[in-house]
Amino acid sequence: MFMFIKGRWSKFVVIAFMLFVNVAQAQYRKGMVVCAYPDAATVGLNILKKGGNAVDAAVAVQFALAVTLPQAGNIGGGGFMVYRSAGGETNTLDYREKAPAAASANMYVDASGNIIPDKSLYTHQAAGVPGSVDGMVQAHQKYGKLKWADLVQPAIDLASKGFVVTRHLANDINSSQAQFNKLNEKGVNYFAKARAWKAGDTLFLPDLANTLIQIRDKKRAGFYNGIVAKHILNEMKAGNGLITQADLNNYRSVWRKAITGNYKSFKVITMPPPSSGGIALLQLLHSVEKYPLSRWGHNNDSTVQLVTEAERRVYADRSKYLGDPDFFKVPVDSLLNTAYVDKRMRSFNWSAATPSSAIQPGSFAGYESDQTTHFSIVDAYGNAVSITTTLNGSFGNKIFVKGAGFLLNNEMDDFSSKPGVPNMYGLVGGKANSIQPGKRMLSSMTPTIIEKDGKLFMVVGTPGGSTIITSVFETILNVVEFNQDAQQAVTSKRFHHQWLPDEIQTENDALKHPVIDILQRKGYKFKTRGNIGRVDMIVVTLDGFAGGADPRGDDTKAGW
Missing domain, CATH: 3.60.20.40 (Gamma-glutamyltranspeptidase, small (S) subunit)
Structure with a gap:
């Protein structure tokens, strides 16, 4: 195709085209991170370049997304990790949220048996006990290579020094501002701004930075105990939430x-x-x-x-x-x-659709559940991590933990609040996913x-x-x-x-x-x-x- 390019610029045109092709078809041999925000991808890649493995990078990305992707990245939610080592060992970590001990099967149903609108979505009682911090601590203890503090520090820097807001994030914050203000009347809207957010603005989150410092210095205890736990319990008290110190103490991720x-x-x-x-x-x-x-x-x-x-x-x-x-x-x-x-x-039947009304759950002989984020990582050693983490709805229940700077989840809506009644995603459930104290809600x-x-x-x-x-x-x-x-x-x-x-x-x-x-x-x-x-x-x-x-x-x- 280059035979038609003539003149003094032909050489540069050819070079530019080849550079474009190489970028478009980029292949990497030492490692890769694919995630939902540019700054978080950079954080993960830098960890790999420092000699960290896929789990190290995953921990760093999880905390970086808690800053840069508040719609879904989190320390106030939970998630799942699938791991495969270079040698073929496989494992999974369940750091899904759990129902507080005070939760009950009919907590979102009124005296007439009807679902109470929005109670499982936009109240303090919508929050399950967060699992993300415990999950990252356990993942690092089992498979991590670099020092814990080095994995959390990049997120602290993003929160304290600020990061550039993208068009998507600006639009999402702006569209939720009315709910932030309404649901945090007695608290703090950390995304408050005199004018609408726009791409290129810088978002500073100093209280979240202080929370991350506690996690950096004290690991699990920096979140589930101490000043951060106190902020969580104060928030629960302010909004009649259910999470107690005992709930925080008892939370454990599961391999x-x-x-x-x-x-x-x-x-x-x-x-x-x-x-x-x-x-x-x-x-x-x-x-x-x-x-x-x-x-x-x-x-x-x-x-x-x-x-x-x-x-x-x-x-x-x-x-x-x-x-x-x-x-x-x-x-x-x-x-x-x-x-x-x-x-x-x-x-x-190829000739006609099968009506869903004609399809029921199957039966066995003898036998009597939009906003999430995902990241995929592979390191130079051949280890791989696949993590999906969530607050459930976009920005969770849209309630900030005052003083701690992060959002609470609304994962309780992933339970079946009432058999046959759809949740926010239109999914229906029954007894298997009913609300019980200490239970993990079903996830997709x-x-x-x-x-x-x-x-x-x-x-x-x-x-x-x-x-x-x-x-x-x-x-x-x-x-x-x-x-x-x-x-x-x-x-x-x-x-x-x-x-x-x-x-x-x-x-x-x-x-x-x-x-x-x-x-x-x-x-x-x-x-x-x-x-x-x-x-x-x-x-x-x-x-x-x-x-x-x-x-x-x-x-x-x-x-x-």
């Missing part, structure tokens, strides 16, 4: 055995309950495994119909069988039994690591509430079935079905009109919505690590 399964030549390593994501993902993958998806093509009518019917059945199972395994016997083996999954798909978070031929192949996950599972599922298919590279796979338009409501939700222009017309004639209903998920992915190629950072947000990939 759990990973859920694993196979899809063709790939081994899938993912999160067990109380995440519903791992089981659902493996069910979905097996549901479509025997069909020629690669021949049908990405988002064509047969592909969309098959995926929709699989999603419909899996979300029905989720509503009945998934919850905290410490409180409810989750039938993991039965749900993942390939014969069971095959049986569920037999009622699938699906941090996942995939091997190919025994070697690390993919690290993936996403935020998105009820759409998390389907976003991860469809993005994996984009790579392994539709031959998309990492960036294409996370950029591709997505669709979603979750059993109830009985509709296919689609991003704008996700499906071509002929595809929609064909499926509508078969009885499928469609609803266009905004963005679905913000997937962050790393794929291992012959040339190194290739990242996919979702353009739906400020997601950034950084490697070396």
Whole structure:
């Protein structure tokens, strides 16, 4: 193509083009971080460059996102970590929030048995006991390499010296300012500003910096005891919240055995309950495994119909069988039994949509649950970490802990407040996910690591509430079935079905009109919505690590 470029500038044009190509197809061999905010990606990359491993970088990114991504990054929430060592060891860490000891099954229901509007969303009683700090401490103790203080300090610097606000963050803060002011009338709105926030402004969070200093110097005790705990308890007292010092003292993250399964030549390593994501993902993958998806093509009518019917059945199972395994016997083996999954798909009819009213949770012989963030990290040693962490709603319950500078979660809404009544994401649940003191609420978070031929192949996950599972599922298919590279796979338009409501939700222009017309004639209903998920992915190629950072947000990939 360069034969048409003439004159004194031809050499520079060629060089510029080659530099563009190299950037567009960047592959890194020493490590990569893909996460939801540029500053946090830089923090993680710097930790890798200092000789830290993937867990070190993950700890640093978690705390950096608590500063720069207040919509979802947090120390007041919780999450899940899936880990794979360079040698193939796998493990998962459950640092999901827990219901306070004073929680009860009917705490969000009035005397007439009706749900009290917004009580599980925008009150102090919406908050579960936070797990993020304990989770990061445990992850570091087990797998960390660098000094703890060195991993927390970058977040302190961002909070105390300030960081530049992006357009997305400015818009999100501005759209929530009325709620911040209303819900923090007797407290402090740390995002208060005389004029609207705009891209390029600097946000300083000195109280959050002081909280992080306590965590840096005292680790777990710096959050669950001492001055920070006092701030939390004062906030609970001010708003009639339920969290007590005993709740803080008793909180512990849990190491759990990973859920694993196979899809063709790939081994899938993912999160067990109380995440519903791992089981659902493996069910979905097996549901479509025997069909020629690669021949049908990405988002064509047969592909969309098959995926929709699989999603419909899996979300029905989720509503009945998934919850905290410490409180409810989750039938993991039965749900993942390939014969069971095959049986569920037999009622699938190519000629017409299966109404969700005709699909109920499956049964077994003898057998009597939008705002989250994800980051994927691979280090120079070959260790990989996939973490999804959350406050539940955007900015959690939108209530700040006065004096401590961070937001409380509203994870209690992820419980089934009343059987059959949907939560904020439209998901319904029952006894398995009912509220009980000390119980972890069900989650859709699906941090996942995939091997190919025994070697690390993919690290993936996403935020998105009820759409998390389907976003991860469809993005994996984009790579392994539709031959998309990492960036294409996370950029591709997505669709979603979750059993109830009985509709296919689609991003704008996700499906071509002929595809929609064909499926509508078969009885499928469609609803266009905004963005679905913000997937962050790393794929291992012959040339190194290739990242996919979702353009739906400020997601950034950084490697070396």
